[in-house]
Amino acid sequence: MNKLSLVMKVLKTVVFPPKCPVCDKVIMGDARAYARGEGIRICKGCAKKLKWIQQPYCTCCGKPVRNERIQECGDCQRKKHFFDETRSLWVYEGEARKILERFKYFGRRDYGELIGKELARIYGGWLRKRGVDLIVPIPVSKKRMRQREYNQAALIARVVARETGIAYKENLLGRRVETLPQKNLNSIERKKNLENAFFLRENDVILKKVVLIDDIYTTGNTIDTAALVLKKSGACKVFALCGGIGKNY
Template identity: 30%
Template sequence: MSTRIEETVYRCSNFIQFLLLPPTCVLCQQRGQRGLDLCVNCQQLLALTDSCCPGCALPLPAAAFGLQCGRCQTRSTRIHTTVAACRYEAGVSGLITGFKYHRQLAGGRALTALLLDAIRDRYGQPSLPDLLLPVPLHPARLRQRGYNQALLMARDLSKGLGIPCEADALQRVRATPPQQGLSAKERRRNLRGAFALNPKWDGSHYRRIALIDDVVTTMSTVSEIARVLQRDGDTAREIHVWCLARA
C-alpha cells in the first residue's frame, strides 16, 4: 500500500473512532484522559518510571539511577540514547500485539502518547534529534500487514515534537526470519545486510537521528541500522532509539 493511502486510512480511522466513541481506556474501559484511550491509572501503571539505562533503556534497580547498565559500560555501542515508554509486560505486550498484527490502532496511539511524554522528560529542546526514521518492514511483509506500525508511531511523534519524519530513507532489502528464539549473536547474523539507505536519499546534513520501533529486545535491529547510518566513517552522527517497550 502506498504511503499516502496508508496515511489517509490511518487518519480516517482516527477521525471515525473519535466521532463514534469518546476516549475509553483500552485496558479497563474507564474514561480515557487527555484524549487518549488510556485512563490515568493505567497510564501510571504502564509507564516506565523506574530508573533505566540511558544507553539501552534496560530497567535497573532504583539505586542505579542515572547509571549505565553493565553491558553499555563495557561494550562499545553505536546507540547514543534509548527511550522506552513502558516495560514489556502483560498489558503492554497485548496492546502492542494488537497494534502490530490486528489493526488495533487505538492501543498503539495511546502507547505512543506515553512515549512522547517520556521523550519530553528526557530531552531539553536543543538536544532533540533532528530527524525521525521508522524501522522499515520488508515490502513483502508490508503488503501482507497493510501498514508499518513504526511509521504510524513516527508520524504521531513527528507531529508532537515538530521533527521531520522520513518514511523512505531506510529500506529493508532482505527479508529475515523472525528474531524470536534466537540468541543475541544469531540475531546479529540474521540481520546482516538486511537494511540499506535509499540511494536517492541525501540525509548527510542530519546529525542526530532517532530510530522508531515498537519493541526493542536485544538492540540488534537498531544497532544494525545504526551501522548503515554511520557508514563512511560518519560516526559523529548520533543515533537515538525511541520505542514503546523495552523487553
C-alpha cells in the same frame, strides 16, 4: 484541521467511541477533544497497571536497573552499541505486552496514536535537549507490509513528529532482506539475522542527529544495525525511542 474534518472525526468518535487498549472498555470523555487528538487514550485504572520506565535506568539503552549506582546495564557493559541512547515508555511485560502485541500483530493501528503521543509527551524535551533534527522509523520488509498493511514503527513515528515538530522521513531507510522474527532467536542468531538488513534510500543524513522509532527494544540489535547504516552515511548522533523494552534483571 479544518472545520469539516473536525466534524467528521467527532461524528466518528460518537459512533465508534475510543476503547482502552488494555481492558478494551469504552473511554468516556469529550468527543471533540478526542477528535483533535487531545482526549484520554487509556483509562486511569489501566494506566496504573503499566510499568512505566522510571529512574533508575541504564544511561545507554534505558532498561530498568536495580539501583542508581548502576550506570549501564549488563548488556550495555558487554556490548558496544552504534546508537548513542535509547529510551522507552514501558517495561515489555503484562499489560504493556498486550498493547504492543495487539498493535503489531492484530491490526490495532490506532494504538500508534497512544504510543506516539506518550513518547512525545515524556521525551519531547529529551529530544530537543539532544538537538534531534530528523525522525526515522525502523522499516519493515515488503512481505510484512503486505501481510500487516502497515508499519507499526511508522505509525508511532508520524505522531511523534507531529507532536514535536521535528522533521520526518518515512522512507529514508529501506529493508533489504526478509528477516526471521527476532523473538524466536537467541542473541547470536538475532545479530546474524539482521546483517545487511537495512540500506539508505537517499543520502540526507550528513551532520544530522537522528532518532529511530521502533515498537519494542529487546537486545538492541535492530536499532544498532540501523544506526550503523546511518552513521556510515554521515549521521553524527543516532538515538532511539521505543514503546516497550525488556528488563535487565
